[in-house]
Structures are given as C-alpha cells and as structure tokens.
Amino acid sequence: GAVVSQHPSWVICKSGTSVKIECRSLDFQATTMFWYRQFPKQSLMLMATSNEGSKATYEQGVEKDKFLINHASLTLSTLTVTSAHPEDSSFYICSARRDRGYEQYFGPGTRLTVT
C-alpha cells in the first residue's frame, strides 16, 4: 500500500506557457502533501506543504504566484507552474502523508523541460 502517482512523468512546454502537474495518493487519504524540486545530482528542496482544503504553505524564496498549489481533495494535489521559463526546468517530486503517521510516500517525479 501507500502508492503515490504523478502525472505527467515528463512534460515539455514553451516559455511563457503554464503547466500543471498532478500528484495522487492511490490507496490512502493524504491530509498533507509536499512538493519538492530537485536539480541533477542535488538534494530535494522543499517548495511547499499543502493541506487538504486550505492554502499551501510555501518555503522561503519560493514564489507562490509562480508555483500554484491546490490540494482539492484527500487524494489529489496539483502544482501549476505559471508563465514557465527555462530556469524552471527541473525535476518535481511530490510526497504524501497519511492523517496518522509521520512517513512520507513519494511519487515517481515529473521532469519539466521549458524551451
């Protein structure tokens, strides 16, 4: 159990467009979801924490108007990169946590390339 999926796994978009990434918990309800960004051979950088039904909490230095996060249900959180630019190209990973418990379950990640 505790499977998290992400869609799409890879997306290419043109500069100036917006792209949405979905994160779903497939077999459990996730009251909290997390979005990370990872550059090649580097660690995961937490971007924001989202709780179902409330606004996301963004980490310092993360532009909330650029990275829109919506946690609309107990199984779905979305990250929308608005007006994407080449510097937004990265690997985005989500994770989800059950209501009771501390472990985070990770999705397989989404590779975003902005041309």
Add this chain to the structure above:
Amino acid sequence: AQTVTQSQPEMSVQEAETVTLSCTYDTSENNYYLFWYKQPPSRQMILVIRQEAYKQQNATENRFSVNFQKAAKSFSLKISDSQLGDTAMYFCAFMKQYGNKLVFGAGTILRVKS
C-alpha cells in the same frame, strides 16, 4: 533549525562487500525520526530504513542497518553484501517528532562495481 550533513559526495564499493555511508545532524530536539532514502537512476525515492530517536536499538532491514549515536548526532548506514542494484544516490533525512517537514542531506552517490 535542523541541518543534515553527508560528508561523502561519492563512494564506490565492490559487489558483495560492505560499505558505510555517513550522516550527521544538528538539532536541539530530543525526539525525532531519522531516515535513509535511496534514489536509483529511475529517480523514484525509496525508503531504505527509519529510526525513532527514542529507540536505543539500531534499526535493521535485511542487508541494511544503521549505527545511531544520539549523543554524537550521528546516523550512518551500513550496506552489507552490496549488490549492483544498490547503485543509487542515498539521502539521509531528519524529521521532528511532531513536525511536518523532512530535512535532507546533500546525498551520497554510491556505485557498486562488479
């Protein structure tokens, strides 16, 4: 604020041998959780092993074991009988007991050679 330090950017080991990855952390908390995650070339994060700070006994999962030294704030991972499939980036991570966030170290790239 908590910090996690992995001082070995890259390591290599021969197949079937044993390797130890180092991790130290800094915190003023007394109760917390520590984790080792594996990220293979597929980039899927996989939990390898976890340790609750209130437990004195070191955690073990098959070929993976930890050496948890609370006073020294050290949490090393030992991989026995290394296999080619162990080749991955390994991250040490910290979480406060009632916290939300995982704090990751910079990672160690482990290459298992045949």
